[in-house]
Amino acid sequence: MNRPSRVASRWLLLISLVVTHAVADETLHYPAAPDSGPATSLVVHGALDLPQMQPLLEGFHRQNPDVAVRYRNLTTLALHERFLAAPDEADVLLSSAMAWQYRLANEGHARALASPAAQHWPAWARWRHELFAITFEPIVMVVNQAVIERFGEVRGHADLLALLERHAGALQGRVVTYDPATSGAGYTYAIEESRLSPRYWDLVAALGKAETALADTTAEMLDGLIEGRYLVGYNLLGSYAQERLANQPQLRIVVPEDYALVTQRLALIPRQAPHPQAAERFLDYLISETGQTVLARETPLGAIHPALDGPGTATALRQARGEALRPIAVGPGLLATLDDLKREALLTRWQREFARGE
């Protein structure tokens, strides 16, 4: 794939990039080529930052110059609420909040995609033909090189638990993780991990003992790690970490060896999509080999397409980590994540365990 070449740079000129922090309304707009016949439009709402989305949209627009594409980057919460308020606004919804996306599809808000690519998409990465996982992003730990030099390698959860239990004093306040009470992603990981192993609660207690700092986003954690405020980061989104830490040799990204959750971004076409044909073309592109290649090479998101191999693909990650990878299942179990009482119960337990260690 030719990186921003002459062709691509021509499109770059057309991009109108509006960043308005107050409403977090970032959009990308690719108008239809004037000489490409009858124009259609496509509205994509996504919880995916512009630098990652941009190569994907460019690739799509190169293949479909007759489609005027408007991408709007929203937070997962805003995206969900905006859809519920106006279900006929967007043609494609793309979000990392798996449970919310699943809930929409479960209630029949999604339209089935019947293209050959959709038929061949791996069964574990889709639900019916309505909901498609398009990325493969492991949840990782970030460990400062200094910790490794002093206390030895941290390869997995068991190592981390041992580290926290033995050297809680040395790491007081120098560990950071998601706050499940305020972060949706953190809550999702907590619920998944608690299902995977009862020892998770020991880990929570150990984190509490080390007076772990609680953050709302991966970016916030990465900032603290880069600045050196934190030495160990637990449960960071691997795709973001990989991008930010490319030039931070003192911070090592650890994909745990015992088990590693893998989160996926789910895409769906709303039933009331205003431009269903364009939406189908876009989703088909996202799961095509072309789109997935862009995803693997030009973004840190991780491609799922089984035909792809090499860095940035699920295949490569599976070869490296094998059975340890635990992709969050796209299934009705996700609905439990959204249950209010469940949330209350889990958070109560989490906070109790966390406080127990202090």
Place this chain on the structure above:
Amino acid sequence: MKRGDSLYRRLLGWLLLPLLVLGSLILIQAWVDAQRTADRAFDRLLEAASLAIAEQVQWQDDRLWLDLPPAALEMLATDAQERVFYSLVDRQGRLITGNALLPGDPRQGAEDEDTLLYRHIDWQGLSLRQGVRRTRVEDWRVREPFEVRVAHSREGRDALAARLWRANLAMILAMAALATVGLLLAIRAALTPLTRLRRAIRARDPRTLAPLELSLPRELAELRDTVNELLARMRRVRANQERFIGDASHQLRTPLAGLSARAELALRQDDPMRWKEALIAMQATSARTARLAVQLLSLTRLANPEYRPDRVPVELNALACQAVRDHWASCHRQGVDLGVETAGDEVWIHGIDWLLAEAIGNLIDNASRYGGRCVTVKVEHCPPRLIVEDDGPGIPEPRRMLMLRPFHRDRDDLAGSGLGLAIVDGIARTHGARLQLSTGHDGRGLRVVLQFPGDTS
């Protein structure tokens, strides 16, 4: 021949039609069964999931509390990736938690009883199967009823039902094919004796009237016996005809031989007076012979069952008077008293006037020939009857039926042909009339009654 007229086709049609109806019914039944089986199998999931959820319901902080097990929801989705819905509802019908407020159990049951209801619902445009479990939290102090409502879409059930039905369909179709083949063979086998019978009839010498000898199933044996009876009747008819021809030729040979002998005798003489006598005698014989030939002709014609002359209305009184007028002169010459008694009203029947006249003539002739001195022709009304009565010696009771046979004469006499009563009988049969022979009114003579069918109209 029309296509539908084949016995084979008719049997096939009438057997295949019920088979087809039966097959359709079985298919419908199989479909209903498949759906019921699939529902039963998948309802277990609703039962298990609702139980798994209900077990996690607790009474905590003065309210219902649920730590939802994700596995309970995953249980509801099979490979078919059903849509899954659940809700926990308290006694007032308020949603405690869940992803959809599903409708509840409409039955008003006793609150102490655990109940489980399965049913189909249409919920927001989705066709769902729902399980509603009604139970309660048992605590030391609290007994709080609640409902767990779970539902999932029908893809898995439909797929299973379709699979079951397809399996059944294949079997039913195979059975139908076997049944059809069996039916074809059975019909063919059942119709084989018919072919055998046809071949047996076709292979016969067309002149033979011998009975058919072959073993056949009961239904066809009846047909064979009927044909054999017909053949036996034909044999009898042929024997009668042969005897009649023999008798007739014998009857004609005798007067012809007499003529020939008389002529020979006369030719030996020279006296013209003898010749004249011989000629007179020969004239009488030839006249009698001619009359015999006429009678034989009319008897043959009457005996032919296909001889159906047109009947016209005939008035019996007029007919009787005419017959008496015709025969009065000859009777008078023989010294026979011929009279007529007509009915008061006109008596009309359907008949052939010249045949009836011939019958009356024959009877008058018979009566005068066999010793009757007083012959009366009577017509009666209601029922229409034609009666000829005489005061001759009569015929004894046992011999009366014999008299109806051709060439049977009560005693030897050369003047009669022995055909008179046989002809009258033939005429009576042609008219559908009954012929009765009885004794005359004062115990003497013969009374011959022709009773015609119907009223006088």
